[in-house]
Amino acid sequence: MNPLKKVFLFYYEGFKSMTVGKSLWLIILIKLFIMFAILKIFFFPNLLKRNFDSDSDRSNYVIEQLTTKSK
Amino acid sequence: MEHFDLSLVNWSRAQFALTAMYHWVFVPLTLGLAFIIAFMETLYYKTKNEEWKRITKFWMTLFGVNFAIGVATGIILEFEFGTNWSNYSWFVGDIFGAPLAIEGIMAFFMESTFIAVMFFGWNKVSKKFHLISTWLVAIGANLSALWILVANAWMQHPAGMHFNPETARNEMNNFWDVLFSPVAINKFLHTVSSGYVLSAIFVIGVSAWFILKGRHLLLAKRSIIIASVFGLVTSLFLVLTGDGSAYQVAQKQPMKLAAMEGLYEGSEGAPLVVVGALTPGKEYNDSRNPFVFRVQIPRLLSFLGYRSGEAFVPGVKNLVEGGYIYTNKEGKEQLALSLEQKMERGKIAIQALADYKAASDAKDTTAMAYHKNLLDSNFEYFGYGYLNNPKSIIPNIPLTFYSFHIMVGLGFLFILFFAVLLYLALRKEFKIKKWLLRISILMIPLAYIASQAGWIVAEVGRQPWVIQDILPSVAAVSRIDSGAVQVTFFLFLIIFTTLLIAELKIMFKQIKLGPKEGGK
Numbered sequence: 001m002n003p004l005k006k007v008f009l010f011y012y013e014g015f016k017s018m019t020v021g022k023s024l025w026l027i028i029l030i031k032l033f034i035m036f037a038i039l040k041i042f043f044f045p046n047l048l049k050r051n052f053d054s055d056s057d058r059s060n061y062v063i064e065q066l067t068t069k070s071k
Numbered sequence: 072m073e074h075f076d077l078s079l080v081n082w083s084r085a086q087f088a089l090t091a092m093y094h095w096v097f098v099p100l101t102l103g104l105a106f107i108i109a110f111m112e113t114l115y116y117k118t119k120n121e122e123w124k125r126i127t128k129f130w131m132t133l134f135g136v137n138f139a140i141g142v143a144t145g146i147i148l149e150f151e152f153g154t155n156w157s158n159y160s161w162f163v164g165d166i167f168g169a170p171l172a173i174e175g176i177m178a179f180f181m182e183s184t185f186i187a188v189m190f191f192g193w194n195k196v197s198k199k200f201h202l203i204s205t206w207l208v209a210i211g212a213n214l215s216a217l218w219i220l221v222a223n224a225w226m227q228h229p230a231g232m233h234f235n236p237e238t239a240r241n242e243m244n245n246f247w248d249v250l251f252s253p254v255a256i257n258k259f260l261h262t263v264s265s266g267y268v269l270s271a272i273f274v275i276g277v278s279a280w281f282i283l284k285g286r287h288l289l290l291a292k293r294s295i296i297i298a299s300v301f302g303l304v305t306s307l308f309l310v311l312t313g314d315g316s317a318y319q320v321a322q323k324q325p326m327k328l329a330a331m332e333g334l335y336e337g338s339e340g341a342p343l344v345v346v347g348a349l350t351p352g353k354e355y356n357d358s359r360n361p362f363v364f365r366v367q368i369p370r371l372l373s374f375l376g377y378r379s380g381e382a383f384v385p386g387v388k389n390l391v392e393g394g395y396i397y398t399n400k401e402g403k404e405q406l407a408l409s410l411e412q413k414m415e416r417g418k419i420a421i422q423a424l425a426d427y428k429a430a431s432d433a434k435d436t437t438a439m440a441y442h443k444n445l446l447d448s449n450f451e452y453f454g455y456g457y458l459n460n461p462k463s464i465i466p467n468i469p470l471t472f473y474s475f476h477i478m479v480g481l482g483f484l485f486i487l488f489f490a491v492l493l494y495l496a497l498r499k500e501f502k503i504k505k506w507l508l509r510i511s512i513l514m515i516p517l518a519y520i521a522s523q524a525g526w527i528v529a530e531v532g533r534q535p536w537v538i539q540d541i542l543p544s545v546a547a548v549s550r551i552d553s554g555a556v557q558v559t560f561f562l563f564l565i566i567f568t569t570l571l572i573a574e575l576k577i578m579f580k581q582i583k584l585g586p587k588e589g590g591k
Contacts, residue, residue, distance in 0.1 A: 014191025020136060024577050028139055031570055035147060043559050046153035047549055048161055055238070060428075062161045062239045066546060067425035 079553035097141025103270025105209035129586035140574040159547035164240030174218035181211030224255035261312035271302030272518040279511035303489035321376030327532035330471035337386035343371035417456025420449035474527040481521035
């Protein structure tokens, strides 16, 4: 049998025969959805990546932040 | 510091703490239970006794539930780095990037491959390969923790890097100094061994419940013996690594040590407080007794912190006022600077960074070299430039003190617990009194409290620093609307609480179901 198919079947049959409740998987899927599809996109952007195009701009911004916060 | 929004800093810290504590609910059980399972499966492999397989599979199911519900909770912390702590994220540069990348790759390959074999591979791969996979899951999970803890240790004691004023980033110049920093080694060993102790208590507590219910007695008795041995050995190791960690704190974070011990006035031959109650509202410079009451062991703090019963241990007041002799990073004795002097040097370093930047923009290489030199020679105090009063370098002393003493007290209680249980379990007739079985169940929440308290000591005790001496939280935080942070804090609180309740229900259900087939 094709090794890739073997690996696929290994995982497929493994998940299929799992006896731990469906509610566990439901919770995991809900959690991952909340984390990646809601929190990451709408609440947790990477500010420096979003607001600046280059590392040089990011450096300048952070230096400006660091050197003005002390005053 | 006038225009710092302290509510933003505090809400960002609260949010990070909430997320980290939620994440840490799941991690310690993963770290330790994986090894307990590996030992059990090794016994199955050696003895060919099917009961050991049944025991292994039962604990493996609980491991799986804990692992599955805890999976990816740590990623939220990384989201927060990018949003709430963007200055910090940029400033740490590749120091954090390298260990976290290794952790990510390692976790992905180890977990997706060997965990799958561990759960799905019974009867599909050889017994030997299955056993190896189980051990690799245990080792892999702990190695994953290593990289995270190395990154955290670097924040407590920055090493193996230099600061590049051109990019405003710290650049790693010696990976091994970062990996093998004594703080990192002690932190890793202490943290993972705390997970082993918690897991041993979890196994004992669940097994005690089975015995009280008169169910799965053989599984429960065997599990208690394995977990008691594992717990006793690892809890003794925990004391050893705790001592190593406290020694490092004394050398590198003396203010944290002072907070852990409620030590306001330093002294030679300083005593260790075993138990005590702090005077509410005590200020570092008032003359009130710091304790309402205390029980202490003479000279022990000096001995543990500096390996000499006569050594001087600085208190909060000494650390603010300076003027005492201490041993610096190069091992030379020198006079401690006052906070005021450190703040002055910090401001020089920050101004030098600004001037370097201006010189760089003007392409004035002579001025650049001058300001870089000034920055380098004052960089170790860089973070002090953001502070403006003595109180700003003092962490929350009551929270640090009580968390530390709860953690240590419970740690010693656990040693006694394991020893008593092992003694009773190994007698000719396995007989544990009902009250001790009930206490065994109560030990589970205590183990989680001790584990969380340890992180409170580590993280609250090092405030105001995000990176020790170099970057305080007020400078590390992103300038975003504090209202947005409050919204996400409460959003997390609701989501995490709901998920935790649902997840606990699943865990309890699996425990109630017990092992599947056969058994006595």
